[in-house]
Amino acid sequence: MNHGSGYQADRCAPVSPFARIFTITDPDVGAIENTDNNLLMGATALPMTETPPVSGFRTAFALGTFQAADDVDYWRFNAEAGDRVTIRLETANGNIYPYVYLRNAADSNVVSPQTRESALGQIQDAVIPSPGTYYVRVWSEHGASPYSMRVDQARGMQLEVEANDTQAAASALALKLSGGVISGRVGAAFADGRFFGGLFLDGHGECGQHHHGHA
Ligand SMILES: [Ca+2]
Numbered sequence: 001m002n003h004g005s006g007y008q009a010d011r012c013a014p015v016s017p018f019a020r021i022f023t024i025t026d027p028d029v030g031a032i033e034n035t036d037n038n039l040l041m042g043a044t045a046l047p048m049t050e051t052p053p054v055s056g057f058r059t060a061f062a063l064g065t066f067q068a069a070d071d072v073d074y075w076r077f078n079a080e081a082g083d084r085v086t087i088r089l090e091t092a093n094g095n096i097y098p099y100v101y102l103r104n105a106a107d108s109n110v111v112s113p114q115t116r117e118s119a120l121g122q123i124q125d126a127v128i129p130s131p132g133t134y135y136v137r138v139w140s141e142h143g144a145s146p147y148s149m150r151v152d153q154a155r156g157m158q159l160e161v162e163a164n165d166t167q168a169a170a171s172a173l174a175l176k177l178s179g180g181v182i183s184g185r186v187g188a189a190f191a192d193g194r195f196f197g198g199l200f201l202d203g204h205g206e207c208g209q210h211h212h213g214h215a
């Protein structure tokens with residue numbers, strides 16, 4: 001068979017269809033967005049995991065993509081009244097200025113975007129007003145980018161508030177004195193590029209003599 005270009009198709013050896021098999025797995029304590037999450041009802045569940053167990057500190061990691069400008073993604077988690085929540089979203093690309101909202105089951109804002117930087121959107125230390133399912137709504141009108149997001153949820157403890165990288169900017173510990181014991185509990189996180197690790201501290205002292213904690 002002559003295609004007019006001197007190309008002799010019938011002399012080509014048969015070839016197998018090209019195939020590439022790959023697997024996507026969730027990161028530890030993480031989730032990848034579903035593909036139909038533009039509205040509250042399609043929100044991807046955040047796998048909030050209490051770590052350490054029975055600590056009251058829950059955290060989840062999520063991976064998503066702003067497919068294009070104005071792609072909206074909803075994520076959801078359950079919370080109790082008084083829980084404190086910090087949400088940090090980092091985009092792979094710059095000049096995205098992502099919006100991060102905390103919304104309730106009626107799809108109303110509980111917290112409006114606080115920090116919007118080129119590759120960062122953040123809400124810190126938000127207080128949950130009543131028990132229920134809460135939603136993180138994220139988007140940007142500035143373009144496409146993969147993003148990673150960490151959600152920390154603290155119950156019965158305080159959360160650090162960035163920026164607290166210097167002594168002068170230290171988060172104030174809410175210490176309690178009870179029966180001669182001073183104690184405080186705080187949830188915090190180390191940011192390391194696009195990935196994060198939750199951190200939980202629990203310390204107490206007796207008359208200032210003993211201190212211990214674990215992370
Ligand atoms: Ca998306």
Ligand SMILES: [Ca+2]
Pocket residue numbers: 035036037038071072073074
């Ligand atoms: Ca979406």
